[in-house]
Amino acid sequence: MSKNLSIVNKDLKEERDKINFNVEEFTNWFYGGAEKVKEKKYIENYFLSDKDLNLELDTSYLSYKDKYEEAVRRSIVVYKKLYKLHNEMGGTHEDFVKIMENLRFTMGAINPEGNPFVLHFSMFALTIMNMTNDEQKAEWLPRIFNCNILGTYAQTELGHGTYIQRLETTATYDPKTKEFTLNSPTLTSYKWWPGNLGHTVDHAIVMAQLYSQGKCHGIQPFIVQLRDSETHKPLPGIDIGDIGNKVGFQTVNNGFLGFKNVKVPYKNMLMKNSKLLEDGTFIKPKNAKLNYGTMVIIRVHMIIDAACRIAKATTIALRYSLVRRQSPINPNEIEPKIIEHITQQNKIFPGIAKAVVFKCMADYLTKLHLSITQEGNTGNLARMPELHALSCCLKAVCTNEDAKTVEVCRLSCGGHGFLRSAGLDDVYRNSTAAQTYEGENTVMLLQAARFLIKSFNEARNGGSLTEGVKYLFDFIGRNGKREIFDNSINGILRAIQAAAAGRTYIAWKHIEDDKRHNSIEVATNLAGVHLTKAAELHGYVCLLQVGIEEIEKIIRNVSPALGLVFKNILELFAVDLILNKIGDVIQHVDISNEDIEKLEKQMETLFKFFRTSAIGVVDGFDFSDPIIDSTLGSYDGNVYENLINAARKSPLNQEDVNRTFHLYIKPFMKSNL
Numbered sequence: 281m282s283k284n285l286s287i288v289n290k291d292l293k294e295e296r297d298k299i300n301f302n303v304e305e306f307t308n309w310f311y312g313g314a315e316k317v318k319e320k321k322y323i324e325n326y327f328l329s330d331k332d333l334n335l336e337l338d339t340s341y342l343s344y345k346d347k348y349e350e351a352v353r354r355s356i357v358v359y360k361k362l363y364k365l366h367n368e369m370g371g372t373h374e375d376f377v378k379i380m381e382n383l384r385f386t387m388g389a390i391n392p393e394g395n396p397f398v399l400h401f402s403m404f405a406l407t408i409m410n411m412t413n414d415e416q417k418a419e420w421l422p423r424i425f426n427c428n429i430l431g432t433y434a435q436t437e438l439g440h441g442t443y444i445q446r447l448e449t450t451a452t453y454d455p456k457t458k459e460f461t462l463n464s465p466t467l468t469s470y471k472w473w474p475g476n477l478g479h480t481v482d483h484a485i486v487m488a489q490l491y492s493q494g495k496c497h498g499i500q501p502f503i504v505q506l507r508d509s510e511t512h513k514p515l516p517g518i519d520i521g522d523i524g525n526k527v528g529f530q531t532v533n534n535g536f537l538g539f540k541n542v543k544v545p546y547k548n549m550l551m552k553n554s555k556l557l558e559d560g561t562f563i564k565p566k567n568a569k570l571n572y573g574t575m576v577i578i579r580v581h582m583i584i585d586a587a588c589r590i591a592k593a594t595t596i597a598l599r600y601s602l603v604r605r606q607s608p609i610n611p612n613e614i615e616p617k618i619i620e621h622i623t624q625q626n627k628i629f630p631g632i633a634k635a636v637v638f639k640c641m642a643d644y645l646t647k648l649h650l651s652i653t654q655e656g657n658t659g660n661l662a663r664m665p666e667l668h669a670l671s672c673c674l675k676a677v678c679t680n681e682d683a684k685t686v687e688v689c690r691l692s693c694g695g696h697g698f699l700r701s702a703g704l705d706d707v708y709r710n711s712t713a714a715q716t717y718e719g720e721n722t723v724m725l726l727q728a729a730r731f732l733i734k735s736f737n738e739a740r741n742g743g744s745l746t747e748g749v750k751y752l753f754d755f756i757g758r759n760g761k762r763e764i765f766d767n768s769i770n771g772i773l774r775a776i777q778a779a780a781a782g783r784t785y786i787a788w789k790h791i792e793d794d795k796r797h798n799s800i801e802v803a804t805n806l807a808g809v810h811l812t813k814a815a816e817l818h819g820y821v822c823l824l825q826v827g828i829e830e831i832e833k834i835i836r837n838v839s840p841a842l843g844l845v846f847k848n849i850l851e852l853f854a855v856d857l858i859l860n861k862i863g864d865v866i867q868h869v870d871i872s873n874e875d876i877e878k879l880e881k882q883m884e885t886l887f888k889f890f891r892t893s894a895i896g897v898v899d900g901f902d903f904s905d906p907i908i909d910s911t912l913g914s915y916d917g918n919v920y921e922n923l924i925n926a927a928r929k930s931p932l933n934q935e936d937v938n939r940t941f942h943l944y945i946k947p948f949m950k951s952n953l
């Protein structure tokens with residue numbers, strides 16, 4: 281960690297002196313090994329130490345246009361260095377991935393309101409890598425990696441983001457000219473939202489309805505040039521621009537795009553999955569949803585982003601809570617660190633546990649994605665629906681928790697948490713954006729619920745179930761009897777499983793009852809609230825189950841002292857979860873008032889133990905000061921000095937008297953109204 285060289289606040293030092301495990305060992309786990317931590321630090325420092333970035337400039341005070349221009353300038357500094365570093369490292373694809381992985385959060389420090397090139401290196405490159413045939417790869421990939429072209433992923437339209445089957449952009453094939461003609465037949469067919477589209481990129485993957493031989497063949501991806509390579513002027517027939525100010529992501533340059541008779545060559549339809557012969561014959565893919573693959577990859581990546589945002593927010597909230605003193609607990613004693621107020625522990629400690637469990641889930645899901653993708657490459661697509669359901673479910677549950685936790689962290693910092701310099705606003709804006717992009721969270725939960733209902737039917741009919749939903753058998757096997765609660769980690773898991781299965785049953789029954797008077801689709805819509813609750817509970821089952829399995833493995837491989845911290849974290853996650861879901865649990869589990877009181881007491885005991893480890897864990901997340909970028913969360917804990925120094929940098933404080941005094945205020949005051 282690049283620690284601030286200033287003297288550490290004595291309250292924070294006192295906390296660190298009491299840490300009873302090896303923080304570095306935790307950091308090594310969080311980043312996947314000592315070598316990876318070394319790489320991370322090297323890459324972080326390599327970029328952040330560059331004076332050309334001019335990180336002293338607080339871009340939050342700039343205008344919308346200036347922010348964008350500065351973000352582009354900084355990004356180019358970074359990407360030039362990236363290529364230099366890549367060459368120095370050996371220039372392999374693995375080296376590139378390594379740098380990109382480490383750059384994710386470093387880029388957040390450089391462009392706090394978003395990266396105007398993020399889609400080029402993520403969805404655009406990934407789609408070309410995964411949805412093209414060999415010829416197309418050879419044509420496009422070198423140009424993408426050399427940044428000779430810059431691209432984005434243009435799917436969402438003004439009228440449709442969720443229901444992508446009804447996208448309206450058309451691509452009509454003419455076998456005589458061997459060209460597609462792209463059109464936006466209505467206002468609602470305009471592409472709307474794609475990141476980096478407005479003024480940055482010159483190419484896009486465009487999702488459009490393919491028409492050939494007089495028939496529509498559904499949405500297909502096309503690579504389309506949008507702007508001239510020399511002048512960057514929009515090409516003929518392209519209507520393009522920025523969509524304007526947003527809640528966050530101000531420098532991501534989200535754009536709109538309309539087509540009027542834009543010609544695209546035959547070779548630009550991505551042909552790995554669906555194929556179109558030159559004569560216009562359409563050949564269906566093995567599974568129509570293969571064209572949705574990029575979204576699945578990004579949803580998987582979003583779990584680690586959520587874990588890291590929570591880690592960052594809890595680092596800020598905890599460090600601040602260990603130096604801020606307020607409100608004596610005993611009237612005659614000195615004011616305690618605010619963390620001594622148990623409610624403050626309740627705000628922050630479960631969040632830290634979530635960051636750790638989400639990280640376990642991210643690792644698990646990344647491995648699962650890899651293995652299911654490898655199966656897919658051999659033509660076996662059997663597990664695609666399982667991966668789709670799981671990635672939708674966890675994308676929704678983790679980003680919802682993320683936004684909630686970051687907001688609780690802001691509240692836990694009181695008034696100072698509301699300052700931009702506290703560093704929580706950008707984290708929150710990114711969290712809340714993630715609830716919507718890559719599939720709106722309710723819609724994602726409903727997709728997961730489809731899988732749950734199918735699995736429930738399968739279980740009722742004595743069929744086979746995938747590992748993650750086998751608990752549905754237990755529910756059916758109990759034949760209406762309630763699960764008996766036992767207060768162990770596995771007992772809590774069984775209780776959450778019973779709640780998830782019970783809610784799935786309620787949703788299933790709701791649909792079955794309604795089906796008598798309505799179509800299955802209407803009946804499913806009417807059961808929507810139950811379905812989303814079932815999917816959400818299923819997401820928690822997955823998190824706890826994977827958390828238990830992964831943390832048991834970790835405990836076997838780390839020192840006993842760190843093992844105890846992991847055990848504590850897992851229990852914190854589990855007890856917090858069951859207490860938050862107690863209403864659902866009571867419905868399906870035989871749990872008494874005494875059991876609940878015991879759980880509440882257990883939470884207090886867990887807090888007591890975690891009180892000494894917490895600072896070690898957040899230090900172990902290893903966010904350097906430039907990455908944390910917070911007056912309240914810096915390593916040295918000198919929050920008051922940081923706050924006044926940041927305030928002094930306000931543009932309004934660069935002069936004693938602002939001109940509005942003479943222009944407006946003084947005449948107003950002298951006017952006697």
Ligand SMILES: CC(C)(COP(=O)(O)OP(=O)(O)OC[C@H]1O[C@@H](n2cnc3c(N)ncnc32)[C@H](O)[C@@H]1OP(=O)(O)O)[C@@H](O)C(=O)NCCC(=O)NCCSC(=O)/C=C/CCCCCCCCCCCCC(=O)O
Nearest residue numbers: 388441442443444445569572664665668710717718719730
């Ligand atoms: C899934 C839909 C909702 C529905 O699809 P549809 O075609 O209509 O299907 P249905 O007829 O309903 O049938 C559903 C059946 O299809 C199966 N299915 C669906 N999808 C898949 C799939 N992918 N794989 C397998 N099977 C699938 C499903 O199981 C059903 O089967 P069955 O009938 O039950 O058997 C779909 O329409 C959909 O997905 N909608 C959502 C649209 C969406 O997600 N759009 C995304 C647009 S792109 C976007 O949003 C990009 C955002 C920008 C991202 C920027 C990322 C970078 C940020 C990085 C920041 C990191 C730094 C961190 C720093 C910090 O944060 O601080």
Ligand SMILES: Cc1cc2nc3c(=O)[nH]c(=O)nc-3n(C[C@H](O)[C@H](O)[C@H](O)COP(=O)(O)OP(=O)(O)OC[C@H]3O[C@@H](n4cnc5c(N)ncnc54)[C@H](O)[C@@H]3O)c2cc1C
Nearest residue numbers: 434435436440441442473474475713716717718719720722
């Ligand atoms: C910051 C940001 C970045 C983005 N970047 C990109 C990008 O790079 N490329 C791109 O193509 N797109 C991008 N998007 C678009 C994004 O993917 C969509 O906004 C998202 O998928 C939601 O779709 P929608 O806007 O149509 O919402 P809607 O579907 O209109 O949602 C509105 C409401 O309707 C509800 N609803 C809709 N359908 C259903 C249903 N079937 N059942 C129950 N409720 C339903 C939703 O739950 C929600 O409450 C971005 C969006 C944001 C916010």
